[in-house]
Structures are given as structure tokens and as C-alpha cells.
């Protein structure tokens with residue numbers, strides 16, 4: 001593709017789609033946001049007014065037919081990802097897709113098969129934490145043997161309590177807390193441990209605040225244990241109800257040491273000492289915590305697509321994350337250990 005910019009169209013302009021759209025339009029060298037699709041007219045109006053996007057489509061098929069389009073960014077509801085990814089690959093477009101790849105393993109495998117039929121195209125799922133500078137430093141230190149052989153990952157994704165419970169609306173289609181939130185920690189654990197497959201999982205959970213989750217079998221606080229085929233372990237916690245802010249952190253224990261990332265989810269370097277003690281502010285949400293990582297992730301996708309390089313994470317990793325996330329959800333709902341063979 002040489003020095004030409006990658007002409008990108010985005011599908012989905014919701015909570016996260018708007019962030020990706022702004023990054024692509026203003027902050028990712030080598031990308032040009034040329035088109036957007038959403039079934040919601042207000043969202044399209046926002047793309048035109050805020051970002052100057054001229055080509056606006058109420059449906060995804062029309063976006064794929066946009067003249068000269070090179071790539072699509074899928075930031076649509078999870079249940080649509082697999083089909084939309086397949087359509088994009090069939091139309092000859094590079095694709096970035098938000099996590100999770102799909103809620104069903106069979107759908108992930110169909111996407112992998114479609115990507116195998118289109119070897120010149122980049123298809124990448126957005127496990128954003130792999131692009132966070134601190135997680136990358138941790139990964140490099142583990143690779144360099146600084147904590148010996150890592151054998152245990154303890155990782156959590158914690159959202160600040162949102163009393164409106166907006167996510168409850170999505171609970172029937174998001175796959176539940178393990179596929180929606182813990183899937184990040186699942187992918188991280190596999191990445192930090194060198195990509196093992198899972199052997200079996202157990203999970204449980206509780207409804208601490210959002211009673212409306214009970215009818216769909218979901219919880220607002222979930223705990224899971226993943227046993228990998230080589231005997232190593234991951235222990236995961238996800239919460240939608242933290243009082244203090246967005247708190248995502250990870251600890252990796254090895255035979256010669258341990259390391260942690262983000263244990264104090266500080267918003268900045270200010271510490272206030274007063275009659276209540278010594279404290280700092282926390283980041284408010286996932287985007288504040290991972291803003292730089294989202295930017296680096298988009299840049300990595302755009303660079304790979306322009307140069308024809310393979311993406312830094314494989315679709316098979318996204319399939320394995322869904323396989324484990326599904327098993328965790330099944331374990332929590334059924335109250336039993338789920339064997340993954």
C-alpha cells in the first residue's frame with residue numbers, strides 16, 4: 001500500500017465507537033476515517049458534525065460498498081461481530097473488531113476459516129490491554145525471565161458502580177460478566193503465561209447491587225479459576241460495583257519473584273494527606289485507564305494493514321478467550337466445574 005493512508009470506515013458509534021472514531025480521525029497517523037455506519041441517525045450526525053465524516057451509511061452493507069474503502073473498524077454489539085467480520089473479509093477489507101470476537105466458539109472458528117481464505121487481509125481483535133505500556137513492560141520482564149517461571153496470574157476488571165445500571169440492558173446479549181469483562185483478564189493471563197490452553201474452569205458470582213441481572217442468570221461480581229493444560233493457574237475477579245473507581249489490576253507470580261500492574265489505579269500523582277489519612281484519586285472508567293493503549297492498538301492495526309504485516313495477536317487467541325469465557329459463564333450458571341479437555 002506504500003505511503004498512502006489506510007481508508008477506514010467505522011461501524012458502531014456508541015460508547016466506545018466514538019472514541020475509536022475520534023482516534024482514527026485525529027490521532028492515528030496513516031489512517032483516514034472516510035466513512036461511518038450506524039442505524040441511529042443521531043450517531044451519524046455526530047460523526048459528520050464532530051469529525052467531518054462525509055460518507056454516512058445507515059446500514060453496514062452500504063459501508064462495505066463505499067468506494068476505495070480499505071478497512072473497517074467494528075465497534076458494534078458483540079452478537080454482530082462474527083457475521084460482520086466475515087462480510088468484511090469477503091468484501092476484501094482489513095478488519096479490526098472489538099472484543100470479544102463472538103459469544104460462541106463455532107462463530108469464532110467460522111471467522112478463523114474466513115480469514116484463512118483471505119491471507120492478504122489483517123483481521124485483529126481488540127484485546128486492548130496488550131497495548132498498554134505497563135502491561136507490555138510486565139510481559140517483556142516475564143519473557144526476560146525476571147520472575148523465573150510464571151505459574152499464577154491473579155487479575156481483575158472492576159468498574160465503578162453506575163447506579164443507572166446501563167449495562168443491565170445489554171446483559172441478555174453481552175454474554176454476561178465473564179464474556180464481557182473477564183475475557184480481558186483471560187486474554188492477559190494467556191499472553192503473560194505464553195499462550196497455554198485451558199484444561200478446566202470453575203466460576204461463581206453474586207448479585208451485590210443490580211437485582212435486575214438475576215432473571216438473565218448474570219451477576220455483578222464474578223470470580224473464576226482457570227486451570228491451564230500445563231497445570232498453571234489464573235484467578236479472575238470482575239466487578240460492576242466498585243465504590244472507588246475503575247480498578248483493573250494484575251499480579252503474576254513466578255518461581256523467582258512476582259510483579260504487579262496497576263494495583264493502585266491512581267488517576268494522577270497527587271496524594272492528599274488530611275484528617276482522613278493519605279489518599280489519591282482513581283481513574284473513573286476503562287477509557288481513562290486505557291486511553292493510550294486504545295491509541296497504540298489502533299496504530300498497530302493500521303501499521304500492519306498498510307505494511308502487510310501479520311497482526312500482533314492472532315484470531316486463534318480470540319477464539320481461545322471466548323472458549324474460556326463461555327466455560328466460565330457456564331460454570332457460574334450451572335454451579336459446576338467445566339472441563340475443556
Ligand SMILES: NC(=O)c1ccc[n+]([C@@H]2O[C@H](COP(=O)([O-])OP(=O)(O)OC[C@H]3O[C@@H](n4cnc5c(N)ncnc54)[C@H](O)[C@@H]3O)[C@@H](O)[C@H]2O)c1
Nearest residue numbers: 011012013014015016017037038060075076077078098099
Ligand atoms: N475493549 C474494551 O475495553 C471495550 C470497552 C467497551 C466496549 N467494548 C466492546 O465494544 C463493542 C461496542 O460496545 P459499546 O459499549 O460501544 O456499545 P454501544 O451499545 O454503546 O454501541 C454499539 C453501537 O453499534 C451500533 N450498531 C448497532 N447495530 C449496528 C449495525 N448493524 N451496524 C452498524 N452499527 C450498529 C449502535 O448504534 C451503537 O452505535 C462491544 O463488543 C463491547 O464488548 C470493548
